[in-house]
Amino acid sequence: MNLLRKYDASPRLLRGAGAVTGDDRDQPGAMQSESDSEAAGRLKMLDDLRQMLRAPSASASGDTGKLVMHYQPQIVIETGEVAGLEARLLWQHPQHGIRRPEELVGDVKGSAIARLLTERAISALLLQLAEWSVSGVGLRTAIDVEMRDLQGDGFRELIGAGLKMFAVSAERLQLEVSEDAPVEDPLGAMMTVSALHSLGVAISLDNFGAGKSSLHRLRSLPLTEVKLDRSFIMGMSADADDAAIVRSVIELAHALDLRVVANGVEDERTMRLLHADGCDLAQGRFYAQPMTADALRGWLSQYQPVQPSGPAPERAASTGRLPSASRPGS
Known part of the structure; x- marks a missing residue:
């Protein structure tokens, strides 16, 4: 079974590129807000991406470039040991350098282009996991998927077939879905996530705290972990309010028996x-x-665990965003 044939890559792919100037023209950020030159350049990039995806190999290069996967380690804070990885799909374009494909296809989410990118990314990751198994690297690896993928027909079968094809244990794969992504078919998404959970594939709620439906997602999906949005993490050292949010979310997640990243x-x-x-x-x-698979092997061979030492650092003072007289209950 060829995973790249799971979706029809021909007429639907062409419609996917057309969706930018068609169905999405009334959406914020669509191409009518761009200048003619920007729109032309964006369409050219979409065409390059489409041609690259239609190439027989995920690593095929040439005028349209190639897809590459980078990996960033996830570390157990207490011990410093490497617990897993996050995989990120990148597009190495010969003229425009490294690009994140989702930056380009943001206006055509749900199209054949977006679906093919998801499928190509999962296929490339499973192949890499199989290769690592041979060399003794058994780290769990997470990869982003669209909420629309979980709602689509055949996604569960796609994952199951891929795991079987590459002889990869389901526990090695984790799927990250964005907390703020819209859910058009909640029942369908729930059924797919539950089926993947039964297979042993873990589900992580990404960008937690960035959207408006965090608590609902925590209650409705069989999750394994939540990943705190980086905006809170990068601000918590100097902002007491961000630090308080982080601390509260950790307590909530642990109360629900969820791992926190x-x-x-x-x-x-x-x-x-x-x-x-x-x-x-x-x-x-x-x-x-984030680094390539080859660079990761070298990094793993040289990595020395970094453990926290000494007392916790002094916390930042509260910013007092709301005067006490204005706070509820005061």
């Missing part, structure tokens, strides 16, 4: 604050930047 840890002070708050895992440039 802090995304965007850039310095030791933030790492030590998270440790004091009981956060489980962290990822960010304090530990390692």
Whole structure:
């Protein structure tokens, strides 16, 4: 079974590119707000992406470039050991350099282009996990998927077939869905997530705290972990209110028996604050930047666990955003 044939890559893909100037023209950020030159350049990039995706190999290069996967370690804060990875799909374009494909297809989410990107990313990741298994690397690896993928027909079968094809244990794969992504078919998404959970595939709620439906998602989906939005993590060292939000979310997640990952840890002070708050895992440039699979092997061979030491750092003073007289109950 060829995973890249799961979706029809021909007429639907062409419609996907057309959706930018058609069905999405009334949406904020669509191409009518761009200048003619910007729109032409964006359409050219979409065409390059479409041609690259139609190439027989995920690593095919040429005038349209190739897809590459970078990996960022996730670290157990308490011990410093490497617990897993996050995989990020990137497009290496010969003229425009490294691009995140979702930046380009944001206006055509749900199209054939977006679906093919998801499928290509999962296929490439499963192949890499299989190769790592041979060399003794058994880390769990997470990858972003669209909420629309979970609502679509055949996604559960796609994951199951891929795991079987590459002989990868389901426990090695984790899917991250954005907390603020819209859910058009809640029942369908719930059924797909439940089926994947039964397979052993973990589901993580990404960007937690950035959207408006966090608590509902926590209640309605069989999750394994939540990933705190980086905007809170990067601000908690200097902002007492961000720190209080982080601490409260960690307590809530643990009460629901969920693992907590802090995304965007850039310095030791933030790492030590998270440790004091009981956060489980962290990822960010304090530990390692995203890197290729080859670079990751070298990094793993040289990595020395970084553990928190000494008392927790002094916390920032409250910003007092609301005067006490204006706060509820005061």
